Amino acid sequence: MKCTEFLKELTNYLDGALDERTKSDLEDHLAWCHNCYVVCDTTRKTIEIYRDSELYELPEDLRGRLRSAIMTKCSQSKKSGPQSV
Amino acid sequence: MSAIQPNVSEPISDELALVRAAKRGDDSAFEELVRRYDRNVFRIAQHITQNREDAEDVVQDAFLKAYGNLAQFQEQSKFYTWLVRIAVNEALMKLRRRRPERMVSLDEEVKTEDDSLPREVADWSPNPEQMYNQAELRDILTRTIQGLPAGFRTVFVLRDVEGLSTEETAQALELSIPAIKSRLLRARLQLRERLSRFFQKRASGDGNK
Numbered sequence: 001m002k003c004t005e006f007l008k009e010l011t012n013y014l015d016g017a018l019d020e021r022t023k024s025d026l027e028d029h030l031a032w033c034h035n036c037y038v039v040c041d042t043t044r045k046t047i048e049i050y051r052d053s054e055l056y057e058l059p060e061d062l063r064g065r066l067r068s069a070i071m072t073k074c075s076q077s078k079k080s081g082p083q084s085v
Numbered sequence: 086m087s088a089i090q091p092n093v094s095e096p097i098s099d100e101l102a103l104v105r106a107a108k109r110g111d112d113s114a115f116e117e118l119v120r121r122y123d124r125n126v127f128r129i130a131q132h133i134t135q136n137r138e139d140a141e142d143v144v145q146d147a148f149l150k151a152y153g154n155l156a157q158f159q160e161q162s163k164f165y166t167w168l169v170r171i172a173v174n175e176a177l178m179k180l181r182r183r184r185p186e187r188m189v190s191l192d193e194e195v196k197t198e199d200d201s202l203p204r205e206v207a208d209w210s211p212n213p214e215q216m217y218n219q220a221e222l223r224d225i226l227t228r229t230i231q232g233l234p235a236g237f238r239t240v241f242v243l244r245d246v247e248g249l250s251t252e253e254t255a256q257a258l259e260l261s262i263p264a265i266k267s268r269l270l271r272a273r274l275q276l277r278e279r280l281s282r283f284f285q286k287r288a289s290g291d292g293n294k
Contacts, residue, residue: 011270035206046277047245056131074152
């Protein structure tokens, strides 16, 4: 497997969506190609860091205000009949 | 290496029961759906709009639109996927309004560097997230993802942050599966490349401080 072929399969590999044969070819490539190993490893870390980062958490007080506003508007829209929102 | 598992979502049968109750007019069931997904919708909206007030508006507008159109939800996808589609459209509208000078579209082919491997690949510190305090790390991550084109950013957030499957992401964004996979690969590689600046091993050997 060449580096460009590895790159094409990287997303499927990280998502566990490769067949056994391709996965094994890819892992053989990773065993000797240090650059591709680093790209694979740091791409995985990129995903994990973003997944764990809790960016843009919704604060509880704002959450309560938004929910209350949503339910009030829903109730009003029911009273006034179907309308485009 | 093991595969990265997406975040586990709520069981669909439970979700469907709430949706059906809400369709029958049970507002407390709809409120439960709001409770279940408001954080996700807010996060997606803020990632797309990059603006807190706009994200608050998107949360309200998306749920209100879902409520008003619940009868049209055919139950062929998860409610959450349908809701995400509404929220993404609302968020893109906000973004277009705020940046009318730039065409913001998910289906345009975004020009990027070709897919060749980076020439110089710097390895990262073993625990890169520990190189910075929490506020610094958030700032780095926020600025880095904001630098991606909206089309890449949105696919990355839905797939890798919110844990939607490729098929669900394709449904939510009304794009083909190959288009999602291509954007996801490019988004992941671009983020990795940009984060390398902050996370690479330091020559002094203190990369794991």
